[in-house]
Amino acid sequence: MSELTLLLIRLAFLAVLWFFVIAAVGVIRTDLFGSQTAGAASARKTPKPVKPAAKPKKGEPRQMVVTGGPLQGTTIPLSEATITIGRATESTLVVNDDYASSRHARLFPQDGQWIVEDLGSTNGTYLDRSKVTRPTPVPLGVPIRIGKTVIELRK
Amino acid sequence: MPAKRRVAQLAMLAFAVAIVMFAYANVGLAIDQKIPAGMLGYGLGLGGLMLVAYLVLAKFAPWADPLILPLVTLINGLGLVMIYRLEEAEAFGASASTQLMWTAVGVVMFTVTLIVLRDHRALQRLTYTSGALGLALLVAPLLPFVGKEINGARIWINLGAFSLQPAEFAKLALIVFFAGYLVAKRDVLALAGRRLLFIDLPRARDLGPILIVWGLSLGVLILQKDLGSSLLIFGTFIAMLYVATQRTSWVLIGILLFIGGAILAGMIFEHVHNRFEVFLNPEDPELFQQVGGSEQLMQGLFSLATGKILGTGLGQGHPEMIPLAISDFIFPATGEELGLTGLMALLMLYALLVERGLRTSLAARDPFSKLLAGGLSFILAWQVFIIVGGVTNLIPLTGLVTPFMSQGGSALLANWILIALLVRASDAARQPPPQAIQDEGMTQVFQR
Numbered sequence: 001m002s003e004l005t006l007l008l009i010r011l012a013f014l015a016v017l018w019f020f021v022i023a024a025v026g027v028i029r030t031d032l033f034g035s036q037t038a039g040a041a042s043a044r045k046t047p048k049p050v051k052p053a054a055k056p057k058k059g060e061p062r063q064m065v066v067t068g069g070p071l072q073g074t075t076i077p078l079s080e081a082t083i084t085i086g087r088a089t090e091s092t093l094v095v096n097d098d099y100a101s102s103r104h105a106r107l108f109p110q111d112g113q114w115i116v117e118d119l120g121s122t123n124g125t126y127l128d129r130s131k132v133t134r135p136t137p138v139p140l141g142v143p144i145r146i147g148k149t150v151i152e153l154r155k
Numbered sequence: 156m157p158a159k160r161r162v163a164q165l166a167m168l169a170f171a172v173a174i175v176m177f178a179y180a181n182v183g184l185a186i187d188q189k190i191p192a193g194m195l196g197y198g199l200g201l202g203g204l205m206l207v208a209y210l211v212l213a214k215f216a217p218w219a220d221p222l223i224l225p226l227v228t229l230i231n232g233l234g235l236v237m238i239y240r241l242e243e244a245e246a247f248g249a250s251a252s253t254q255l256m257w258t259a260v261g262v263v264m265f266t267v268t269l270i271v272l273r274d275h276r277a278l279q280r281l282t283y284t285s286g287a288l289g290l291a292l293l294v295a296p297l298l299p300f301v302g303k304e305i306n307g308a309r310i311w312i313n314l315g316a317f318s319l320q321p322a323e324f325a326k327l328a329l330i331v332f333f334a335g336y337l338v339a340k341r342d343v344l345a346l347a348g349r350r351l352l353f354i355d356l357p358r359a360r361d362l363g364p365i366l367i368v369w370g371l372s373l374g375v376l377i378l379q380k381d382l383g384s385s386l387l388i389f390g391t392f393i394a395m396l397y398v399a400t401q402r403t404s405w406v407l408i409g410i411l412l413f414i415g416g417a418i419l420a421g422m423i424f425e426h427v428h429n430r431f432e433v434f435l436n437p438e439d440p441e442l443f444q445q446v447g448g449s450e451q452l453m454q455g456l457f458s459l460a461t462g463k464i465l466g467t468g469l470g471q472g473h474p475e476m477i478p479l480a481i482s483d484f485i486f487p488a489t490g491e492e493l494g495l496t497g498l499m500a501l502l503m504l505y506a507l508l509v510e511r512g513l514r515t516s517l518a519a520r521d522p523f524s525k526l527l528a529g530g531l532s533f534i535l536a537w538q539v540f541i542i543v544g545g546v547t548n549l550i551p552l553t554g555l556v557t558p559f560m561s562q563g564g565s566a567l568l569a570n571w572i573l574i575a576l577l578v579r580a581s582d583a584a585r586q587p588p589p590q591a592i593q594d595e596g597m598t599q600v601f602q603r
Contacts, residue, residue, distance in 0.1 A: 074518065
């Protein structure tokens with residue numbers, strides 16, 4: 001085996017190794033911006049939504065972000081499904097907080113906007129500064145407080 | 156909503172196995188001038204194993220992160236190639252077939268963990284059980300008859316034909332314990348206390364847990380002479396405490412306790428003192444000559460220097476000159492043959508793996524999963540830092556395995572289980588929120 005061949009193999013191996021790293025970063029990149037790609041893909045797959053109201057409008061929130069409390073940083077993508085929040089393990093967002101009830105509150109979409117409803121919690125749910133007493137629409141970027149956890153809806 | 160990305164996962168997995176086969180071919184071409192006879196066997200063996208792991212993953216954890224398995228496969232495969240290469244050079248104790256066998260057992264443990272453990276949050280109920288289990292595993296080597304001392308460290312237990320390092324499994328049990336414990340106690344650790352200057356100090360009576368873990372890791376250091384595990388356990392606890400409470404003062408207290416412990420141990424114990432001496436003056440000829448002196452470290456550094464930027468090429472260096480190149484010093488051995496370029500790629504693989512773990516922790520929807528995933532990925536990163544820092548003389552050398560690369564069954568098994576737990580947590584975190592009954596109008600059924 002000539003020196004030159006071995007040199008070429010050596011360089012090729014290092015290149016391939018780095019190519020793997022770059023490919024892995026590529027997978028992560030599509031994953032990071034995945035909310036749009038995945039959404040677009042599913043929109044393309046389903047020919048036409050059954051409900052005419054399901055077409056996403058421009059100002060509609062896409063995700064729910066936890067902005068305060070122990071779960072800070074968690075995001076949950078919004079779909080048509082109701083999001084439940086509480087200490088119960090079957091909740092969508094499980095908060096481990098002495099000030100939260102096991103079924104504390106839920107968020108559900110209605111006529112193109114998201115509604116927050118308190119499910120009879122002990123310490124209450126707050127939308128901005130006011131206590132939620134009946135199902136209330138949630139504007140974009142307004143904090144909802146549940147115990148020590150703060151969440152908001154974002155595009 | 157994250158997609159499942161199964162195709163990307165399979166492609167990356169095939170790519171990883173292909174790179175490993177390429178490396179085998181490269182070793183054979185350089186040493187014997189021909190493609191090694193074992194290449195197909197090793198390549199197909201590894202490929203078959205990974206296919207099984209992939210299928211189990213697709214069935215039992217379909218939403219899991221697509222990169223974790225390919226990254227681990229490549230690191231494990233590169234480790235196999237290096238051990239094969241050292242075996243060819245007749246390095247002491249190197250056996251690629253044993254390592255491949257342990258990899259197979261590791262993958263089996265990975266799949267079994269995934270199949271048996273459908274919801275990792277079940278582990279939260281076993282908080283104190285796993286704490287006790289971790290302690291028992293740590294103590295096991297000290298017991299007479301069962302325990303065994305190899306190379307000056309009493310960290311082995313005898314199981315008939317082969318011996319195990321229970322500390323590797325203890326660290327998993329302890330992480331589960333730390334996560335469960337901190338979820339329950341985080342409030343008191345995070346909120347009580349008073350402010351001094353610009354740091355929130357905890358109350359004196361809340362120092363209990365940190366002091367206990369400190370005592371535990373000192374105990375490991377003193378009784379088992381195992382510097383690495385001691386540092387690993389304590390560091391991981393501090394990191395998880397910080398993640399749980401977001402309080403800097405815990406990190407400061409941890410570092411102070413650690414420095415105190417290290418100075419104390421350095422003064423009292425010969426073997427710790429010796430490590431410090433080697434760290435400070437590795438080039439001292441007297442230390443170089445001494446048994447258990449700086450020769451190993453210096454040979455590792457010579458290896459890295461020989462490798463330069465592009466390395467000598469696989470099979471063309473002399474990594475077998477480093478004592479114990481198969482276990483603690485596999486990193487400089489790889490560095491000699493792949494050079495700085497290869498080492499950086501290798502470190503990137505670890506970094507990406509840890510990043511995927513931390514991402515899982517960030518995306519997790521309940522505190523226990525957050526702490527568990529955070530702890531598991533931190534311990535991987537911390538372990539790589541301790542051993543790579545040690546062999547490059549950035550920090551005093553402590554005997555730890557390089558995860559997935561070093562030869563050794565216990566570590567490989569434990570790390571594959573660790574990856575299974577991480578994959579399980581990632582599957583739960585990336586799953587879309589449970590869908591309520593859809594396409595049935597606006598009515599929703601609630602069961603009470």
